[in-house]
Amino acid sequence: MSIVTVQLGQCGNQVGxxxxxxxxxxxxxxxxxxxxECSSERFFNETANRELVARSVLIDMEPKVISQSIAxxxxxxxxxxxxxxxxxxKQGSGNNWANGYCVHGPRHEEVVMxxxxxxxxxxxxxxxxxxxxxxxGGTGSGVGTYVTQCLRDTYPNSFILNHLTWPYGTGxxxxxxxxxxxxxxxxxxxxxxxxxxxxxxxxKICAQLMNxxxxxxxxxxxxxxxxxxxxxxxxxxxxxxxxxxRNPIGQLMSSLVCHPEYKLLSVCNIPQVSSSSMAYSMxxxxxxxxxxxxxxxxxxxxxxxxxxxxxxxxxxxEGTERTGSHRRPxxxxxxxxxxxxxxxxxxxxxxxxxxxxxxxxxxLPADEAFSMWKTPVPFNKYEKSAILVSNSQTLLRPxxxxxxxxxxxxxxxxxxxxxxxxxxxxxxxxxxxxxxxQVISSYSQL
Amino acid sequence: MTQSVVVQVGQCGNQVGxxxxxxALREHSHVNKKGIYDEALSSFFRNVDSRLMSxxxxxxxxxxxGVVNEILQGPLRELFDSTQxxxxVSGSGNNWAVGHWTYxxxxxxxxxxxxxxxxxxxxxxxxxxxxxxxxGGTGSGLGTCVLKLLEEEFPEVCRIVTSVYPSAEDxxxxxxxNSVLAMRELTEHADCVLPVENQSLVDIVxxxxxxxxxxxxxxxxxxxxxxxxxxxxxxGAEKPFDAMNNIVANLLLNIxxxxxxxxxxxxxxxxxxxxxxxxxxxxxxxxxLTPLYTLADVNIPTRRLDQMFTDAFSKxxxxxxxxxxxxxxxxxxxxxxxxxxxxxxxxxxxxLKPMLPFVSWNQEGWKTxxxxxxxxxxxxxxxxLANNTCVKSTFMELRDRFTKLYRxxxxxxxxLHVDGMEQGCFTEAISSLSSLIEEYSQLxxxxxxxxxxxxxxNIAT
Numbered sequence: 001m002s003i004v005t006v007q008l009g010q011c012g013n014q015v016g017x018x019x020x021x022x023x024x025x026x027x028x029x030x031x032x033x034x035x036x037e038c039s040s041e042r043f044f045n046e047t048a049n050r051e052l053v054a055r056s057v058l059i060d061m062e063p064k065v066i067s068q069s070i071a072x073x074x075x076x077x078x079x080x081x082x083x084x085x086x087x088x089x090k091q092g093s094g095n096n097w098a099n100g101y102c103v104h105g106p107r108h109e110e111v112v113m114x115x116x117x118x119x120x121x122x123x124x125x126x127x128x129x130x131x132x133x134x135x136x137g138g139t140g141s142g143v144g145t146y147v148t149q150c151l152r153d154t155y156p157n158s159f160i161l162n163h164l165t166w167p168y169g170t171g172x173x174x175x176x177x178x179x180x181x182x183x184x185x186x187x188x189x190x191x192x193x194x195x196x197x198x199x200x201x202x203x204k205i206c207a208q209l210m211n212x213x214x215x216x217x218x219x220x221x222x223x224x225x226x227x228x229x230x231x232x233x234x235x236x237x238x239x240x241x242x243x244x245x246r247n248p249i250g251q252l253m254s255s256l257v258c259h260p261e262y263k264l265l266s267v268c269n270i271p272q273v274s275s276s277s278m279a280y281s282m283x284x285x286x287x288x289x290x291x292x293x294x295x296x297x298x299x300x301x302x303x304x305x306x307x308x309x310x311x312x313x314x315x316x317x318e319g320t321e322r323t324g325s326h327r328r329p330x331x332x333x334x335x336x337x338x339x340x341x342x343x344x345x346x347x348x349x350x351x352x353x354x355x356x357x358x359x360x361x362x363x364l365p366a367d368e369a370f371s372m373w374k375t376p377v378p379f380n381k382y383e384k385s386a387i388l389v390s391n392s393q394t395l396l397r398p399x400x401x402x403x404x405x406x407x408x409x410x411x412x413x414x415x416x417x418x419x420x421x422x423x424x425x426x427x428x429x430x431x432x433x434x435x436x437x438q439v440i441s442s443y444s445q446l
Numbered sequence: 447m448t449q450s451v452v453v454q455v456g457q458c459g460n461q462v463g464x465x466x467x468x469x470a471l472r473e474h475s476h477v478n479k480k481g482i483y484d485e486a487l488s489s490f491f492r493n494v495d496s497r498l499m500s501x502x503x504x505x506x507x508x509x510x511x512g513v514v515n516e517i518l519q520g521p522l523r524e525l526f527d528s529t530q531x532x533x534x535v536s537g538s539g540n541n542w543a544v545g546h547w548t549y550x551x552x553x554x555x556x557x558x559x560x561x562x563x564x565x566x567x568x569x570x571x572x573x574x575x576x577x578x579x580x581x582g583g584t585g586s587g588l589g590t591c592v593l594k595l596l597e598e599e600f601p602e603v604c605r606i607v608t609s610v611y612p613s614a615e616d617x618x619x620x621x622x623x624n625s626v627l628a629m630r631e632l633t634e635h636a637d638c639v640l641p642v643e644n645q646s647l648v649d650i651v652x653x654x655x656x657x658x659x660x661x662x663x664x665x666x667x668x669x670x671x672x673x674x675x676x677x678x679x680x681x682g683a684e685k686p687f688d689a690m691n692n693i694v695a696n697l698l699l700n701i702x703x704x705x706x707x708x709x710x711x712x713x714x715x716x717x718x719x720x721x722x723x724x725x726x727x728x729x730x731x732x733x734x735l736t737p738l739y740t741l742a743d744v745n746i747p748t749r750r751l752d753q754m755f756t757d758a759f760s761k762x763x764x765x766x767x768x769x770x771x772x773x774x775x776x777x778x779x780x781x782x783x784x785x786x787x788x789x790x791x792x793x794x795x796x797x798l799k800p801m802l803p804f805v806s807w808n809q810e811g812w813k814t815x816x817x818x819x820x821x822x823x824x825x826x827x828x829x830x831l832a833n834n835t836c837v838k839s840t841f842m843e844l845r846d847r848f849t850k851l852y853r854x855x856x857x858x859x860x861x862l863h864v865d866g867m868e869q870g871c872f873t874e875a876i877s878s879l880s881s882l883i884e885e886y887s888q889l890x891x892x893x894x895x896x897x898x899x900x901x902x903x904n905i906a907t
Binding site for chain 1: 712716788
């Protein structure tokens with residue numbers, strides 16, 4: 001089964017390109033034929049001349065990024081983008097969500113959906129659609145939201161996963177919080193699940209774990225691609241009997257998104273080291289899993305700087321109802337977790353630490369809350385990788401900050417005229433704020 | 447790549463405009479030594495018969511022929527097609543009403559035609575740049591009439607106006623009238639205004655001349671590097687006002703650099719308006735440019751880069767006389783050119799933030815752009831555009847000068863004689879200016895008051 005990705009805006013296209021690089025390198029690298037073939041089938045279309053063409057649609061409202069991507073991949077010889085799989089305009093969206101959603105989106109709907117349709121038709125069987133975009137600018141966020149809506153209307157029975165990149169908290173675009181609020185509130189209705197990477201977090205990984213001195217967006221994008229690739233590459237589920245999972249997105253959804261109010265997913269992938277230290281690093285499953293579990297409950301995104309003081313609350317005695325009093329400060333409660341293990345001796349890994357009910361919210365039985373996939377094939381040159389895709393309170397604080405800042409700005413109605421002139425009213429803003437406050441409230445009460 | 451059209455109106459507008467074309471050509475030929483037509487050039491220059499010296503996307507308007515004739519006889523004549531020039535003979539007599547109403551209606555069709563032609567030559571028209579002065583008759587009156595036309599004919603295209611404001615000792619007695627009448631149009635019809643005060647330009651020029659003559663060791667200014675210098679450009683010897691006009695031309699060069707050259711963080715012109723204008727009428731941005739010159743002593747270490755950021759926020763580098771540090775910042779944009787990384791940018795913003803008072807709802811109100819090509823003669827440069835309440839003081843001074851004349855009804859008959867002009871125009875203009883000042887004042891009042899976060903919506907659980 002195949003996945004079609006839709007890359008939207010500058011960020012979506014840049015991250016998307018790195019993602020296909022990672023996947024192609026990973027699949028080529030391995031000596032496991034079955035894994036390679038499964039990965040190829042999932043992400044690439046093989047043409048008559050044995051070329052690998054990415055199952056991807058590239059959309060942007062200005063041409064520079066897409067042209068650079070196509071040129072670069074054309075040269076590499078390992079894979080390329082389809083000749084007619086891209087669409088760009090000249091103007092850009094001016095960092096304005098309303099311009100993207102109300103003007104560019106509808107204007108180019110037909111052309112864009114045609115390209116998507118063609119890509120979907122190339123798939124023998126569609127596993128799902130992954131839309132990649134940022135939330136701070138105008139195209140990824142605004143056009144991206146509109147396109148997601150079109151995808152939902154055109155493919156009502158397919159799984160749609162939105163991968164979002166959240167901007168640096170200290171600001172790249174002044175109106176980024178407005179654009180983010182509008183995007184998230186709409187996607188919550190349209191998307192099946194929303195997988196988030198934050199620039200701030202990934203930046204820290206680059207600085208502290210990978211020791212990169214002058215961090216560029218390219219470094220950040222490579223880390224995001226590595227993490228996203230490690231989730232989407234083939235794996236074996238508990239009951240798949242040695243055959244790689246044919247429905248990865250569907251399984252991801254059913255493992256993690258059991259309630260429509262809870263759709264925000266985050267990813268942790270360890271270990272993450274600089275390529276120069278890789279040769280000297282030795283990792284064991286117990287070590288990795290211990291760190292990963294603490295990262296989950298203490299809400300840390302990296303193996304360094306974990307707060308080991310945070311402990312899981314003790315369980316109430318049998319028979320009594322677990323109430324909110326079991327929540328401790330600093331403790332990250334999960335709704336559901338998916339653990340993916342890739343690499344050597346994967347069957348020896350002891351994962352019971354992730355199954356304990358104290359990690360999870362009381363209203364979901366712990367055995368439904370935890371799932372695991374694994375494969376003995378190592379991922380992207382790491383002998384062992386442990387990946388945790390988590391539906392938990394991790395994103396609560398960043399989301400709350402984002403909404404708070406946007407609300408403060410909205411209270412003075414600053415910049416609102418820039419949105420109303422394209423058709424987004426104050427009412428629309430209020431609706432978006434209300435939706436997100438609801439999401440914040442739901443996650444707070446886990 | 448997107449294109450822009452430059453519309454230069456009146457004597458000042460055309461003189462500044464010409465300095466701009468001159469310097470732009472110098473910049474592009476410097477970058478493009480082989481003289482091959484490239485993408486960046488297309489940003490302004492239309493390709494006619496694949497010649498390098500192609501026609502420019504410009505419209506030149508003046509109601510007396512002196513300046514435009516000089517252009518047609520000068521070395522830039524190759525660049526302009528005679529249809530791009532709209533002229534008359536007698537000028538506007540420093541009378542806004544004549545420029546706006548008389549010439550405005552007489553030349554309306556011709557102007558609209560010419561604008562349409564320029565727009566049609568653009569693959570993708572993103573912005574109109576209007577250059578004019580406020581104190582005279584043509585630039586001020588006809589210029590603002592053109593602004594209205596641009597809004598009517600091309601409502602979706604951004605309008606950025608560079609306006610040169612007269613100094614208090616301006617020799618045109620009626621300049622306060624002309625300026626205030628023009629202000630109303632700018633407030634209503636422009637997307638962004640970059641006000642420039644003649645006095646600031648004079649101060650900067652004097653400072654540079656002083657530096658180059660002082661002969662202090664280690665302070666010799668590199669040839670060609672002063673932004674007042676037009677050396678190496680197409681036109682010949684420098685004329686008076688050239689130095690001042692060069693500064694304004696450099697302002698335009700920097701603001702358009704992202705559209706003309708590549709960079710790791712592009713800042714489109716429509717993004718400038720989007721991020722810097724939180725309320726429609728408050729669109730006056732304080733420009734400041736650095737460096738103003740480069741010292742020849744190359745042994746000075748690269749502390750210069752951080753110094754550049756500090757300078758951008760010093761009063762010596764501003765193009766209007768105002769005090770942003772003691773007023774309130776609503777938003778600020780930094781356009782950096784040259785070999786500067788994102789990390790340098792972020793580091794300097796962190797360093798400067800504590801000294802700059804930002805409005806409570808926009809504490810992180812910075813918009814940034816990185817263009818990899820520096821200006822000629824420099825390794826890097828920085829243009830800061832600040833939406834700051836300090837412009838209020840410039841406007842209040844203007845209002846005072848206006849009131850002094852208006853109270854005595856001095857010279858008003860010259861205006862009221864003009865068809866289309868009435869007493870009401872004056873009262874509306876001054877009232878528009880007053881309410882603009884009031885809007886800035888209200889924001890100022892929030893400055894030292896600690897603002898609590900707005901109460902969040904309460905969700906029923």
